[in-house]
Amino acid sequence: MSLRARLAALTAGAVALAVILASAAAFVLTRNQMRSVVDETLLSRVQSARRIEGFPGAMRGMGPIALAGPLREFLPTDQVIQIVDAEGNLVLTLNEELALPVDKVDVEVAVGSHPAILRDVTVDGLHLRMVTAQTGSGLAVQIARPLTEVDQTLAGLAVLLGLVGLAGVVLAGGLGMLVARGALGPVGKLTEAAEHVADTQDLSATIDIDRNDEVGRLAAAFNTMLSALQRSKEQQQQLVSDASHELRTPLTSLRTNIELLSRADDLASEQRAELLDDVTFELQELSTLVGELVDLATDARTAQEPAREIDLGEIVERAVERARRRTGRSITVDGTAATVEGRPDALERAVSNLLSNADKWSPPGAPIRVELAGGRVAVSDHGPGIAEEDLPHVFDRFYRAVDARTMPGSGLGLAIVRQVVEDHGGTVFAGRAESGGAEVGFEIPILT
Numbered sequence: 286m287s288l289r290a291r292l293a294a295l296t297a298g299a300v301a302l303a304v305i306l307a308s309a310a311a312f313v314l315t316r317n318q319m320r321s322v323v324d325e326t327l328l329s330r331v332q333s334a335r336r337i338e339g340f341p342g343a344m345r346g347m348g349p350i351a352l353a354g355p356l357r358e359f360l361p362t363d364q365v366i367q368i369v370d371a372e373g374n375l376v377l378t379l380n381e382e383l384a385l386p387v388d389k390v391d392v393e394v395a396v397g398s399h400p401a402i403l404r405d406v407t408v409d410g411l412h413l414r415m416v417t418a419q420t421g422s423g424l425a426v427q428i429a430r431p432l433t434e435v436d437q438t439l440a441g442l443a444v445l446l447g448l449v450g451l452a453g454v455v456l457a458g459g460l461g462m463l464v465a466r467g468a469l470g471p472v473g474k475l476t477e478a479a480e481h482v483a484d485t486q487d488l489s490a491t492i493d494i495d496r497n498d499e500v501g502r503l504a505a506a507f508n509t510m511l512s513a514l515q516r517s518k519e520q521q522q523q524l525v526s527d528a529s530h531e532l533r534t535p536l537t538s539l540r541t542n543i544e545l546l547s548r549a550d551d552l553a554s555e556q557r558a559e560l561l562d563d564v565t566f567e568l569q570e571l572s573t574l575v576g577e578l579v580d581l582a583t584d585a586r587t588a589q590e591p592a593r594e595i596d597l598g599e600i601v602e603r604a605v606e607r608a609r610r611r612t613g614r615s616i617t618v619d620g621t622a623a624t625v626e627g628r629p630d631a632l633e634r635a636v637s638n639l640l641s642n643a644d645k646w647s648p649p650g651a652p653i654r655v656e657l658a659g660g661r662v663a664v665s666d667h668g669p670g671i672a673e674e675d676l677p678h679v680f681d682r683f684y685r686a687v688d689a690r691t692m693p694g695s696g697l698g699l700a701i702v703r704q705v706v707e708d709h710g711g712t713v714f715a716g717r718a719e720s721g722g723a724e725v726g727f728e729i730p731i732l733t
Contacts, residue, residue, distance in 0.1 A: 296461035297454070304453030308446040315442055319435050320414070324403050327416040330364065330428050331401070335420050364430045365413070371395045371423040383408050385427045391417045395425035405432070412436060472500060475507055488515040539564060539571070590628040594732060598622035600629055601662060604636035605655060612644045620657035623731040627709050632729075635705040638698040639664040639725055646723060654720070660711065663726035665718035679715045679725070702727060 367385055368377040373392045375384070386406055393399035394417045401418035406429065415429035478490050488511050492504045542564045546557065598621065605616050625632075639662070643653045646668030656663045671679060680703040703713045711729030718724035 290465075293458070293461035293465040296464045297457040300457030300460060301450075301454040304450050304457065308450045308453075312439070312443060312446055316439055319438065320432075323414050323430055323432065323435065324416070327364075327403065327414065327428050327430060328401075328418075330366075331416060331418045331420070331426060334366070334426055334428070364428060366426065366428050368420070369395055369425050369427065376424065383411070383429075385413075385415060385429055387427070391425060391427065394419055395423060472503075475504055478507065478511075482511065488518060536571070539568070590630050592626055592628050594624060594626055595629050595632075596622065597625050597627075597632070597660060597662070597729075597731075598657060600632050601636050601655060601657060604633050604640060608637065608640040608644065608653075614644060614647070614650075615652040616640070616655065617652060618655045618657065621659075622657040622662070623659040625660055625709070625729055625731050627729065631705045631708070635702045635727065636662060636664075638702050639727075642666075642698055642725060643668075643723070654718075656726075659728075660731040661726065661728040663714075663724050665720055665724045666722040667720050668722040670717050670721060671715060671723045676715055680713050699725065 365380045365383050365385060367375060367379070369387050369391060370376050371392060373387045373395075375387070378384070385408065390399055390402055394402060397419055401416060403414070403416050406413050406415050408429075412432045413429040414432050415427060417425055417427050420426040474492050478492050481490050482488060491508045491511060542560045546560050546564070601618060601622060605618055608614070609616050640653065640655075643664050643666035647653060647666040648668070651667040654665045656665070680699045682697060682700040699713075706713050706727040706729060709729045711727055713725075713727045715723065715725045
């Protein structure tokens with residue numbers, strides 16, 4: 286069964302149940318009201334019978350005709366009356382054709398050990414409502430009224446409510462279809478859009494949103510997802526394009542040097558050694574470039590490492606200690622870092638890339654300074670600084686300033702820094718340091 290059919294069935298079922306319950310409640314209330322009127326009438330007749338002078342004690346032994354005079358004044362012809370004693374014997378009756386039933390509880394009423402009682406009885410197929418009440422010492426009066434009119438009225442009401450309920454169920458089914466169609470219309474558009482994307486790989490498809498309910502939010506989320514996928518696809522295409530461009534240079538150089546080495550017999554030993562050095566350098570650059578491309582494209586470290594509460598200062602100290610051993614430079618750390626939620630290895634990689642960038646641009650023997658302030662990490666060098674026209678692009682993939690194009694590097698180090706920082710909800714920055722060199726760093730949210 287489709288979602289639309291299930292929603293229509295649920296809506297129709299809910300409305301139908303409400304109609305049925307309302308009809309049943311109306312029937313029960315009407316039935317109780319009508320029977321209450323009958324009960325009040327019977328009880329009032331009992332009180333009238335008790336107020337008749339000399340009734341019934343003075344009338345013991347008299348026949349039904351003698352009782353007819355005084356009792357006919359208060360008893361309508363559609364009611365049956367009889368008197369029973371404490372032994373259950375019939376003392377008097379006004380209707381010889383119908384004898385009301387007398388059982389143990391009626392005897393108890395006559396004795397006075399049980400209060401007056403109202404109940405339904407059936408005599409010769411006639412449905413009656415009967416009251417038994419004490420009326421004198423050792424005597425009880427029984428008054429009954431046929432429920433024929435009440436039963437006929439209730440039967441007609443039951444038929445009418447049944448028809449109303451049936452019409453309500455049919456109407457509920459139609460309303461359920463309309464509700465399902467209106468509610469699931471955007472879902473159908475969402476399905477068509479998803480199928481279109483699956484068939485054509487066209488991520489520019491969107492759904493028009495004209496509602497603010499849950500379905501509208503789903504459509505909005507789908508549009509957001511398509512936009513994110515479109516951006517990701519464009520970034521991947523750009524990465525492939527940039528990577529192919531960057532790989533072309535070392536590969537071309539390697540091919541040229543290898544072709545020259547193939548004619549090693551025609552080369553002097555100094556030239557052969559120089560070519561081998563070039564090949565080794567290009568292979569190292571190529572290995573670095575490929576490794577950073579893999580990290581940047583797949584974000585493997587971020588995907589595999591869970592985020593946890595960490596001390597950013599400890600992360601920086603580890604990266605600084607390793608950079609000191611590798612470069613032999615003096616690296617100072619000032620300030621205090623805060624506790625953050627992040628991925629230790631990814632953040633350490635980001636700090637290491639900042640330190641490597643500072644080492645590349647600093648003169649030999651010049652110190653590097655790291656400043657900490659909460660979730661902020663700033664690395665300063667004593668190099669030539671960053672030109673104003675280069676500042677907006679220093680974190681772009683494969684971007685290399687004019688002065689850096691003759692230096693080792695892939696142009697991906699700072700791009701990896703930005704990716705790691707943005708994964709942690711932070712921002713990167715670059716500018717001129719007080720020392721005259723460059724100041725490059727990032728800031729991520731801290732735990733309070």
